[in-house]
Amino acid sequence: MALARPTVEEIKASAARYPSKQSAIIPALWAAQHEQGYVTKEAMGEIAQILDLPPSLIEATASFYSMFLTKPEGRHDVVICVNAPCFLRGADEIVAYVEHQLGVRDGQTTKDGAITWHSTIECLGACGGAPMMQVDHRYEENLTPERIDAIFQRLRTEAPHDTKARGVAPGEGAARPSASATEPVRRKSPKRASH
Amino acid sequence: MGLKPLLTKDFHTENLVKLAVYEKTGGYAGFKQALGMQPDELVEMVKKSGLRGRGGAGFPTGNKWSFLPKGVYPRYLVCNADESEPGCFKDRYLMENSPHQVLEGILIASYAIGCNLAFIYIRGEYLPQHEALESAIDEARQAGYLGKNVLGKGYDIDVILHRGAGAYICGEETALLTSLEGYRGEPRLKPPFPAIKGLYGKPTVVNNVETVANLPHIVLNGADWFKSMGTPTGSGTRLWCMSGHVNRPGNYETENGTPIRELIEDLGGGVWKNRKLKAFQPGGASMMVLLPEHLDVGLDFDAIQKAGSLAGAGAMVVMDETTCMVDAARRYVKFFHHESCGKCTPCREGTFWMANLFDRFEAGEAKTTDVDLLLDIGYSIDGRSFCPLGDASTWFPRSVIKFFRDEFLEHVSEKGCPFKKSAQEAVA
Numbered sequence: 333m334a335l336a337r338p339t340v341e342e343i344k345a346s347a348a349r350y351p352s353k354q355s356a357i358i359p360a361l362w363a364a365q366h367e368q369g370y371v372t373k374e375a376m377g378e379i380a381q382i383l384d385l386p387p388s389l390i391e392a393t394a395s396f397y398s399m400f401l402t403k404p405e406g407r408h409d410v411v412i413c414v415n416a417p418c419f420l421r422g423a424d425e426i427v428a429y430v431e432h433q434l435g436v437r438d439g440q441t442t443k444d445g446a447i448t449w450h451s452t453i454e455c456l457g458a459c460g461g462a463p464m465m466q467v468d469h470r471y472e473e474n475l476t477p478e479r480i481d482a483i484f485q486r487l488r489t490e491a492p493h494d495t496k497a498r499g500v501a502p503g504e505g506a507a508r509p510s511a512s513a514t515e516p517v518r519r520k521s522p523k524r525a526s527h
Numbered sequence: 528m529g530l531k532p533l534l535t536k537d538f539h540t541e542n543l544v545k546l547a548v549y550e551k552t553g554g555y556a557g558f559k560q561a562l563g564m565q566p567d568e569l570v571e572m573v574k575k576s577g578l579r580g581r582g583g584a585g586f587p588t589g590n591k592w593s594f595l596p597k598g599v600y601p602r603y604l605v606c607n608a609d610e611s612e613p614g615c616f617k618d619r620y621l622m623e624n625s626p627h628q629v630l631e632g633i634l635i636a637s638y639a640i641g642c643n644l645a646f647i648y649i650r651g652e653y654l655p656q657h658e659a660l661e662s663a664i665d666e667a668r669q670a671g672y673l674g675k676n677v678l679g680k681g682y683d684i685d686v687i688l689h690r691g692a693g694a695y696i697c698g699e700e701t702a703l704l705t706s707l708e709g710y711r712g713e714p715r716l717k718p719p720f721p722a723i724k725g726l727y728g729k730p731t732v733v734n735n736v737e738t739v740a741n742l743p744h745i746v747l748n749g750a751d752w753f754k755s756m757g758t759p760t761g762s763g764t765r766l767w768c769m770s771g772h773v774n775r776p777g778n779y780e781t782e783n784g785t786p787i788r789e790l791i792e793d794l795g796g797g798v799w800k801n802r803k804l805k806a807f808q809p810g811g812a813s814m815m816v817l818l819p820e821h822l823d824v825g826l827d828f829d830a831i832q833k834a835g836s837l838a839g840a841g842a843m844v845v846m847d848e849t850t851c852m853v854d855a856a857r858r859y860v861k862f863f864h865h866e867s868c869g870k871c872t873p874c875r876e877g878t879f880w881m882a883n884l885f886d887r888f889e890a891g892e893a894k895t896t897d898v899d900l901l902l903d904i905g906y907s908i909d910g911r912s913f914c915p916l917g918d919a920s921t922w923f924p925r926s927v928i929k930f931f932r933d934e935f936l937e938h939v940s941e942k943g944c945p946f947k948k949s950a951q952e953a954v955a
Contacts, residue, residue: 349687351601351644351727354709358692389709396711396868397692399651415613416812416858417770417844453862454695455613455812456652459770459844460777469654 335378339367343382353383357393361400370401398454406441406448408487411466414451417459426463426475427451433484446488530794531756531782533764534740538624544659546666549627555672557743561635562680564746569639573742575750577762582607582698582735583811583840585761585828592640594722595730602730604642605707606633606739608649608656609691609698612811613862614842617766618736620778622649622656625740626663632739634672634684635746640732643683648703651692660688695866699914700733702868713870714914737766737841757783761827765841769795772802772847781826788822791845802847806930810839812859813919815926816852835926851946852931853938856924857885863920874917877908881924888935891943898935902928 335343342363347356360383364375371394380387394400412430414423427438430449434442441448458464461473465480472483537543537552549555561569574589595602606629610618622629629647637645649657664686667673675683689707696702697712704726706712725731741763745753754762761783767790770776774796781790791797791807798804806816809826815836817824824834831838846855864878884901887893905921912918928935937945 352708355689355707357709358690358706361692362690392711393709397651397694399693414858415862416855417614417842419855419858420771420844420846420850453858453865454693455611455615455862457610457616457619457650459614459616459842460768462770462776466652469652 333368333372333374335364335375336367339363340378340382343379347383354385354389356383357385357390358397361390361394361397365400370404372402406445407491408447408468409466410447410449410487411456412449412451413454413456413458413462413464413466415453415455417455418462418464421462423451423463426465426480429477429480430465433480442488444488447484529785529789530780531764531785532780533744533756534621534628534737534766535624535778535780543625544623544627544663546627546663546670549625553747554627554743555631557746558631558634558638558672559678561638561746562678562682566639566641569635569746572750573639573745576745576753577750577757577760578738578741578745578753579761579828580735581737581741581765581841583612583813585838588734588738591722591734592636592732594720595640595732596723599730600641601644602640602642603726603732604633604637604640604645605700605703605726605731605733606636606645606647606736607698607700607703607733608647608653608660608736609703610653610736610840611650611695611698612813612840612842613859614768614770614808614811614844615840616768616770617778617841619653619656620766621736621740622653623659626656626659627667628740628743629736630660630663630667630686631672632742633686634667634677635742636732636734636739637684638682642732643685645684645686646707646726647686647688648697648707649688649690650697651690657688657690664688694868695862696868696914696916699916702914703733704731711868713868714916716913735840758825758827758830760829765826765838767826767841767843769843769845771807771845772799772850773797773845774799783827784825784830786823786825787817787843790826790843791822795843795845798845798847800847802849804845805848805850806846806852808836808844808846808923809842810837811842812862813837813915813922814839814842815922816930818930837922849946851944852927852934853885853888854944854946856927857882857889859923860885860920863916867916867920871913871917873908874912874914874920877904877912877917878920880904881908881920885924888938889944891938891941893935893939895936895939897939898928898932901935 343360346359347353360379365371376390377387380390458471463475464473542548570592578588579585633645673684694712697706699714701715702712721731757763764780766778766780779794804819808816817836821834824830828838860881864882867874867878869875905925909918909921
């Protein structure tokens with residue numbers, strides 16, 4: 333699936349802003365993920381063409397950063413921090429509760445396609461509100477089972493609203509089959525593997 | 528001494544994120560004043576103020592600026608907003624509450640070093656903070672604080688907000704620059720330091736968010752005023768990010784030198800659940816653990832270093848008597864293993880083996896000799912890795928072994944974690 337014209341324009345505009353067009357690689361990957369929900373090999377090839385850089389360079393960069401998704405996920409993204417400051421305030425119990433309530437394991441998507449959840453050892457910078465989780469890039473802090481229930485209730489009924497954060501275009505569904513489903517899905521960066 | 532709000536003094540003001548409100552609190556007066564000064568005067572003023580970098584290393588900011596080679600242009604300022612040290616959440620707080628204060632600091636620093644294009648490298652996870660800065664930049668541009676011929680003073684400055692995408696290593700300044708150039712965020716060899724050869728091979732200054740946020744206040748009130756706060760080698764205030772087992776976790780801005788006891792017991796309301804303090808960790812995930820006997824140490828770079836740890840990026844992680852120190856260290860080691868960029872062998876392999884050994888302790892499969900094996904791996908990483916990530920991965924676990932070796936041995940003799948049960952009760 334080719335990148336939409338506004339995305340292409342956005343990439344060209346950011347390439348023009350930086351002293352080196354190569355600096356536009358990460359902004360371009362964000363733009364592609366914003367439009368298509370994740371970064372396909374095809375999109376990386378297109379970015380390479382727009383920026384006139386080798387595709388291998390785009391892929392090398394994309395695979396280094398944990399926030400670039402290489403396969404479709406649920407409509408909403410839930411990430412729970414399990415680093416030491418959160419661990420001290422019960423993050424392990426929160427992880428166990430979330431796993432139980434959603435009925436799928438770390439890294440998986442609920443059957444209704446609503447929620448993909450991960451635990452992460454990468455501190456999210458909300459230690460003062462631990463235990464915490466990131467829901468579509470909005471932080472939910474001082475979690476309790478009751479608060480988690482309310483959040484999940486909302487997510488199951490809500491379309492993705494935070495498109496920039498989630499990387500899904502407005503009105504788009506979630507774990508939809510990709511137009512490039514025949515393309516081999518690139519192995520996810522090991523850096524994304526939780527812990 | 529208590530709270531000393533300087534950067535946070537107006538945070539109770541409604542809509543402080545808006546330019547008009549920020550201006551009413553005295554915002555951009557510092558930048559206007561700075562534009563009336565010679566850049567060299569500004570550098571001297573910041574040198575004299577004794578401001579030290581708030582990102583972790585505590586390097587004197589004015590000195591850093593003065594390392595730029597004369598006559599080499601363009602030169603760049605990069606504001607490091609890639610806050611990702613576990614335990615730290617102060618830059619996030621500064622950016623979301625007062626993005627203009629951060630931006631004003633960037634403008635002052637840029638003018639002082641003769642830079643016409645500055646960058647803010649913000650971690651990808653901080654989206655609301657990204658939005659706050661984005662609208663602050665737009666507002667400031669419309670008001671003429673940035674752009675061509677700023678306020679008619681003949682100075683051109685633009686700011687690019689650059690969003691990272693999830694990598695702790697990019698907080699290290701050379702890795703940050705590599706990432707900003709579009710590559711995988713791997714660190715570079717120093718020297719040459721960024722001041723000589725930084726972004727795009729040009730002279731570059733990298734300053735932390737909290738560091739630049741101090742600048743408007745220093746310009747307005749003078750170096751002597753700033754130096755009158757804090758300690759002789761640590762002027763001003765700092766934001767301390769308190770987390771863990773305290774009654775009131777959160778950000779607290781105190782004058783440098785305030786005793787740690789005051790931060791934890793008075794401001795933080797003491798250890799939660801009427802429990803006893805077992806240990807605390809200043810600085811962030813990288814830094815060494817301290818004990819209750821260190822509570823009277825002052826919150827200051829040099830004092831904390833003298834006590835055997837480091838003030839780092841201003842975290843204060845509090846651990847009560849029920850904490851399993853082995854598990855706390857295990858989390859950090861796994862974090863460093865996860866975040867190791869893989870460029871150098873000591874860090875890539877060493878953090879892997881440390882994480883592996885910690886899992887053995889947790890699973891009750893460790894031997895008593897594994898404690899010294901951990902230390903041995905630690906020594907093999909520290910001082911031998913390419914950048915400080917590897918070195919720092921060993922500091923907390925080694926300090927925990929120094930003070931809590933018995934807990935490791937208990938994990939061996941009891942074939943698992945002796946605290947597991949009480950830890951579960953703690954969160955129930």
